[in-house]
Amino acid sequence: MAGEKGRLLITGGSGMVGRNLREHPAIAGWQVLAPSSAELDLTDAAAVRRWLADHRPDAVIHAAGLVGGIQANMARPVDFLVINAAIGQSVILGAREAGITRFINLASTCMYPRGMDTPLSEDMVLTGELEPTNEGYAIAKILATRLCQYIRREDASLHYKTLIPCNLYGRHDKFDPAHSHLVPAVIHKVHQAKQAGSDSVEIWGDGTARREFLYAGDLADATLRALDRIDTLPDLMNVGLGHDHSINDYYAAAAEVVGWTGRFVHDLSRPVGMKRKLSDVSCLSAWGWQAPTSLRDGLRRTYDFYLERVAA
Numbered sequence: 001m002a003g004e005k006g007r008l009l010i011t012g013g014s015g016m017v018g019r020n021l022r023e024h025p026a027i028a029g030w031q032v033l034a035p036s037s038a039e040l041d042l043t044d045a046a047a048v049r050r051w052l053a054d055h056r057p058d059a060v061i062h063a064a065g066l067v068g069g070i071q072a073n074m075a076r077p078v079d080f081l082v083i084n085a086a087i088g089q090s091v092i093l094g095a096r097e098a099g100i101t102r103f104i105n106l107a108s109t110c111m112y113p114r115g116m117d118t119p120l121s122e123d124m125v126l127t128g129e130l131e132p133t134n135e136g137y138a139i140a141k142i143l144a145t146r147l148c149q150y151i152r153r154e155d156a157s158l159h160y161k162t163l164i165p166c167n168l169y170g171r172h173d174k175f176d177p178a179h180s181h182l183v184p185a186v187i188h189k190v191h192q193a194k195q196a197g198s199d200s201v202e203i204w205g206d207g208t209a210r211r212e213f214l215y216a217g218d219l220a221d222a223t224l225r226a227l228d229r230i231d232t233l234p235d236l237m238n239v240g241l242g243h244d245h246s247i248n249d250y251y252a253a254a255a256e257v258v259g260w261t262g263r264f265v266h267d268l269s270r271p272v273g274m275k276r277k278l279s280d281v282s283c284l285s286a287w288g289w290q291a292p293t294s295l296r297d298g299l300r301r302t303y304d305f306y307l308e309r310v311a312a
Contacts, residue, residue, distance in 0.1 A: 003031035006058030008227075010034045011042060011091055017063040017106065019172040020216040026224040033057055043086040045094065052098040059102035059227060060095050062088075062144075066137075069181045070271055073134040081136030088144030096151055096158065102230050103160040104223060105148045109212075109238070109279055110138040111164065119280035122164070122236045133271060149235055159230045163223060166240035166279045170216030170298060171305040182247070183213050186254045187303055191311060194260040201255075203264050205272035207248035212240050212278050215298035218291040225289060232287070240279035241291050247272070257299045 008027075012018045013034025022032060033055055040051050042064050066083045073080055088105075095103050112120040113128025125145065130138045148160035169183035177185055193201045222239045245253075251264055284290070293301075 003029075005029040007031045007033055007056065009052075009055070009057035009060045011060070011062050011087075012064030015063065015067070016168065016170065016172040016174070016216055017219060020170060020220040021061060021063065021223060023171075024217065024220040024224060026221065026228075030059075042090055043083060045086075045090040048090040048094040049097060052094050052100070056098070057100060059104075060091070060100055061104045061106070061223060061227065062091050063106045064091070065140075068179050069185065070133050072179055073137055074271070077136040079136075080134070081140050084137060084140030085143050088140060088147065092144060092147050092151070092160070096160075101158055102227065103148065103158070104227055104230070105144055105160065105162040106223070107141045107145045107162050107164045108138070109164055109166050109240070109277055110134050111142050111145065112277070115275065117276060119242070119278045120238070121280040122234075122238060122283060125236070145236065152235055159233075160235075161226065161230060161233045162236050163219075163226060164236065164238045164279070165219050166212040166214050166238070166277075168216045168219060169213050170302050172216070173302060173305075175306060175310050182211060183250060183254075183299070183302070184306075186250055187258065187299070187306055188310075190251070190254045190258045190260050191303075191306065193262055194258055199262040200265050201251065201260075201262060203247060203251055203266050204270035205247065206266050206268060207251070207264070208246055208275075209272045210244040210246050210276040210278065211250070212242075212244040213250070213295075213298075214240055214291055215293040215301070217301075218293050218298075221292070222284075222289050234283060234287075237283050237287065238279040238281055239284060239289075240281050242279065242281035242285075244276065244278045245295065253295055253299055254303075257296065257303050 008030040114131040145162045151160045173184040174180045175184045175188045
């Protein structure tokens with residue numbers, strides 16, 4: 001029955017993560033509150049406090065934020081730092097003031113030090129230099145994560161927990177090359193090449209950099225399970241696959257799904273970010289969860305969405 005678990009605020013409810021949360025079967029039982037940015041400016045702390053006092057949610061999943069790929073982060077570092085920091089403070093502190101005891105904060109593996117060859121474990125946050133291409137965004141995410149940890153330190157009855165997803169892709173993604181992350185950008189580029197009859201697609205760098213991408217529907221699954229079992233959740237936990245693929249692998253897999261048979265050319269003058277960024281999922285595995293969706297299945301579902309909503 002809708003609402004039997006209480007009222008759940010999902011910030012960023014119209015974004016990719018929020019939409020995947022809202023369409024996941026496990027959302028049943030919650031009365032979902034997902035105000036748009038036009039309805040509630042999350043950078044306005046006073047407005048957030050008033051909204052929370054009026055609507056009294058029982059739990060929060062904080063998925064809102066200004067997001068973008070390498071190009072966007074490099075072009076607008078001030079916005080990525082200031083806007084995300086303001087959103088994090090307004091929502092987290094507002095929830096504490098409203099007496100909300102269950103809070104899932106969604107962070108990012110960009111919080112981890114750059115250039116690490118070993119899997120990124122939760123205790124590595126703030127142990128090294130951040131990746132310069134998205135440093136502003138990372139600092140804002142670290143601020144929100146530490147704020148949740150400090151709140152727990154001051155009052156253990158407040159379950160303010162942070163999940164750290166690896167890179168995401170999936171339904172409701174952004175496919176505009178100026179704003180998209182790797183996987184949707186690859187799908188768009190390969191589809192465009194197929195439509196245009198082009199025999200080549202450009203890859204930034206040599207394609208050997210490795211990335212871990214989780215299907216967004218799987219993150220929704222893990223997050224909603226975490227909310228239901230929040231007392232068993234550690235304060236900080238990675239949500240990822242525990243294995244990665246090269247950039248070249250993602251292009252090849254996308255070409256297979258799209259049905260394009262051309263060749264790839266590499267532009268070595270372009271930025272590529274970290275050479276590798278793989279999350280340690282030991283804690284996640286011990287907690288009892290692993291991602292159910294394979295790369296090919298996830299790409300197929302994402303491409304189907306692209307064909308239905310974007311390419312059409």
